[in-house]
Amino acid sequence: MAAAKPFRPLLVAGLVAGLALGACGREGGGEQPPERGDQAVARVDGRTVWASDVKREAVAQGKIGEGEPLDVSAPLFQQVLEEVVDQKLLAAEALKRKLDKDPVAQRRLAAARDRILGDMLVENVVSDAVNDNAIRGLYQEQLKLAKRSEEIRARQILLASQAEADQVRKLLAAGARFEALAMERSTDAASRFNGGDLGYFTTDVMPPAYDAALRDARVGQVVGPFATEGGFAILKVEDRRLEQPITLEAARPQIVRFLTYDEIRDLLEKLRGKAKVEILVEGEAQRRPPPADAPKPAPAQVQPQAKGATP
Numbered sequence: 001m002a003a004a005k006p007f008r009p010l011l012v013a014g015l016v017a018g019l020a021l022g023a024c025g026r027e028g029g030g031e032q033p034p035e036r037g038d039q040a041v042a043r044v045d046g047r048t049v050w051a052s053d054v055k056r057e058a059v060a061q062g063k064i065g066e067g068e069p070l071d072v073s074a075p076l077f078q079q080v081l082e083e084v085v086d087q088k089l090l091a092a093e094a095l096k097r098k099l100d101k102d103p104v105a106q107r108r109l110a111a112a113r114d115r116i117l118g119d120m121l122v123e124n125v126v127s128d129a130v131n132d133n134a135i136r137g138l139y140q141e142q143l144k145l146a147k148r149s150e151e152i153r154a155r156q157i158l159l160a161s162q163a164e165a166d167q168v169r170k171l172l173a174a175g176a177r178f179e180a181l182a183m184e185r186s187t188d189a190a191s192r193f194n195g196g197d198l199g200y201f202t203t204d205v206m207p208p209a210y211d212a213a214l215r216d217a218r219v220g221q222v223v224g225p226f227a228t229e230g231g232f233a234i235l236k237v238e239d240r241r242l243e244q245p246i247t248l249e250a251a252r253p254q255i256v257r258f259l260t261y262d263e264i265r266d267l268l269e270k271l272r273g274k275a276k277v278e279i280l281v282e283g284e285a286q287r288r289p290p291p292a293d294a295p296k297p298a299p300a301q302v303q304p305q306a307k308g309a310t311p
Helices: 008-022 051-060 075-096 103-129 132-145 164-173 180-183 210-212 247-273
Strands: 040-044 047-050 150-159 197-201 222-228 232-242
Touching: 040 075, 047 051, 051 075, 075 232, 103 132, 103 247, 132 247, 150 164, 150 180, 164 180, 164 222, 164 232, 197 232, 210 222, 210 232
Parallel strands: none
Antiparallel strands: 040 047, 150 197, 150 232, 222 232
């Protein structure tokens, strides 16, 4: 006897959505792919399940992002495919039992239909407005406004005591290589095996003692030792430059989120302006007016790239 499949609560939501789509207009079971390049992956009582159906369900469950690929041979695809098949079986049985005629079911179906149609409208509006030109335009606009601080690349040798630090400083003065001494003597596990390299950073992310030591240091100069958290530090300045702005591709998700929010907000403002909306209950927000200095949504900011390692 085959083991019973575990019950999946998500099927309930899927069943409602499936019935809602059925109420919108039943498909005739045709074999034409709903999307170009779509692939039939299952049939349930003669009705085709397409790869796009499975991907859409995976997105709805938050298992993949919108537009993220999902190969039909992947375990996740097979898992979600089983859930889609179960949804269709449950929805078909519910229709046979005429559950869609129940008044409570009708209200739930209407709510699901509204949600689906609203989502489709938003997708349509966003796909038209949030295009590559809009993304690049906002990126360039924010790039002009972004403030770029100076970055420093430095190497570090961290010692446990003043005496050890003084000894290492004498070895450096005698011509010893900074990288070799860092690997041999530094107690900073994060940087010692990389010759003490801390990467690029701005001094505002460092302890105050580093800021003071590096403020006027020239490229190639060795500074310290000075006391800091964890011991005594000796630094060598490798480079100074303006910090690099975040790339367009790295900023793209943040910009898309902002543009999407902006489009949805504008759409809702226009729709509310044309409609007569009456709220018949009073909530806390209605009783208390927002403060004059309440924050408003800010545009996407093109921030500099992530800083280098810190001690």
